[in-house]
Amino acid sequence: MLYFALPARYRWVLLLAGSYYFYMNWIPVYALLLFLSTIITYFCALLIHKTHHASKKKAFLLFSLVSNFSILFFFKYFNFINESVFELLSQFNMRWEVPNLHILLPVGISFYTFQAVGYSIDVYRGNLKPEKHLGIYALFVSFFPQLVAGPIERAANLLPQFHQKFDFNYHRAVQGLKLMLWGFFMKLVVADRLSIYVDAVYNNADKHDGTTLLLATLFFTVQIYGDFAGYSYIAIGSARVMGFNLMMNFNQPYFAKSIAEFWSRWHISLSTWFRDYVYISMGGNRVPFHRWQFNLLVTFLVSGIWHGANWTFVLWGTMHGVFLIMSNISKKYIFRQSIWNRLATNSSVYQSLQIITTIMLVAFTWILFRANTLSDAFLIISKIFTTANVPFIGDSRSYMVYSVMAIALLFIVEYVREYYPNIELFENRKVQVRYFSYTAMAVIILLFGVFDGGQFIYFQF
Numbered sequence: 001m002l003y004f005a006l007p008a009r010y011r012w013v014l015l016l017a018g019s020y021y022f023y024m025n026w027i028p029v030y031a032l033l034l035f036l037s038t039i040i041t042y043f044c045a046l047l048i049h050k051t052h053h054a055s056k057k058k059a060f061l062l063f064s065l066v067s068n069f070s071i072l073f074f075f076k077y078f079n080f081i082n083e084s085v086f087e088l089l090s091q092f093n094m095r096w097e098v099p100n101l102h103i104l105l106p107v108g109i110s111f112y113t114f115q116a117v118g119y120s121i122d123v124y125r126g127n128l129k130p131e132k133h134l135g136i137y138a139l140f141v142s143f144f145p146q147l148v149a150g151p152i153e154r155a156a157n158l159l160p161q162f163h164q165k166f167d168f169n170y171h172r173a174v175q176g177l178k179l180m181l182w183g184f185f186m187k188l189v190v191a192d193r194l195s196i197y198v199d200a201v202y203n204n205a206d207k208h209d210g211t212t213l214l215l216a217t218l219f220f221t222v223q224i225y226g227d228f229a230g231y232s233y234i235a236i237g238s239a240r241v242m243g244f245n246l247m248m249n250f251n252q253p254y255f256a257k258s259i260a261e262f263w264s265r266w267h268i269s270l271s272t273w274f275r276d277y278v279y280i281s282m283g284g285n286r287v288p289f290h291r292w293q294f295n296l297l298v299t300f301l302v303s304g305i306w307h308g309a310n311w312t313f314v315l316w317g318t319m320h321g322v323f324l325i326m327s328n329i330s331k332k333y334i335f336r337q338s339i340w341n342r343l344a345t346n347s348s349v350y351q352s353l354q355i356i357t358t359i360m361l362v363a364f365t366w367i368l369f370r371a372n373t374l375s376d377a378f379l380i381i382s383k384i385f386t387t388a389n390v391p392f393i394g395d396s397r398s399y400m401v402y403s404v405m406a407i408a409l410l411f412i413v414e415y416v417r418e419y420y421p422n423i424e425l426f427e428n429r430k431v432q433v434r435y436f437s438y439t440a441m442a443v444i445i446l447l448f449g450v451f452d453g454g455q456f457i458y459f460q461f
Helices: 007-023 028-050 055-078 078-090 109-123 134-142 153-164 170-202 210-242 259-265 268-282 289-307 311-334 339-346 348-370 374-386 397-419 430-447
Strands: none
Touching: 007 028, 007 134, 028 055, 028 109, 028 134, 055 078, 055 109, 109 134, 109 153, 109 268, 134 153, 170 210, 170 397, 210 348, 210 374, 210 397, 259 268, 259 311, 259 348, 268 289, 289 311, 311 348, 311 374, 348 374
16 A cells, blocks of 8 residues: 555655565575666666667677676576586596585576566667666566566566556456465465475385376476466566556466467466567578477577576477477478368367377476486386376375365366356356355465465576
């Protein structure tokens, strides 16, 4: 309420102070990295816009990119590269004695770095005029709802909103609170409950058989969606209460009929970032077929590296790129004249098979995403396809029952949103019924969501 009580011209001060306070609650000194990234991209954008020499524009852009990505590389990838070099040279009996760095990864550094760098590129391309107000721009980089785990906002969408005056709006506030409520359900009731089983199995993969590992993989497929999409709904909802519109980050991704469609629905802010600043920069699909496939592979390889400093993430991203390439090759050389393919595309049964196949492929790659090491991932895959037994349930069967019920409710809501988009969930003409729905959801969160759960998965990026 303090936000709406302040004069509009001073609200950015409150939001900026609150954003930095929010970020400094973890490791205060890391706020200096956030500030450094802000200062570099702010002044580089002004210099890019001011100069009329193409070479100087490019030099300022390169300085912005290199400085920001160098910070990201140092904190996120130094140890990974160092260990990889050590293991490689050790195969040839060569010594490598560079010690690892004993530092924690700054929370959300991948997110705010991409947001700030995207701003620099937009100014360089002439798609955006630079923001002259340093405070407003600093708020754009550090806006607390989406600072640590997205959505990765575009300057063209978010920056102008900081110059607008938003009066309190009851309906907008209710809409935002409903998004937050659903986000808390996805995170606390679904994702955190599933994480207990997933962690117990994946952290002891050698002690479990294929059936248990398969069940844990299916649970993780739901967990990571509930975790990340849940945070996105909380971020979007909290921003909407104040009047700001952040981009939607998920659109029922597990109803996608192909890997390409999956990536148009999953982590939309990141996939469009890679599309606009990496994929299109290399030529996109406006190049010969073989080069197009190469561009896809590189884009997903970079996406895998962005997600984590581990070879599991590299292989995860590469596999998604390979799936897309295989799809494009089959469309070009195998099914392009197929009558069956044209007929089957209009079949509901065929579309259901497409959804199931896509989920299976995505779930398979989640093994790499969740496994602690490549050797663990290969062990899990081999066991899933070779051993079977009664799945490990744990100490409490009621835990499994509640988890399955939470998953069922999640996918019922997802199904309605996908196939009946005009239906407003949890709405009813009778006020009593509508508020009963909200209260019931809140009670479910309190009963099954208040326990020692885990942090948001994407906080590490």
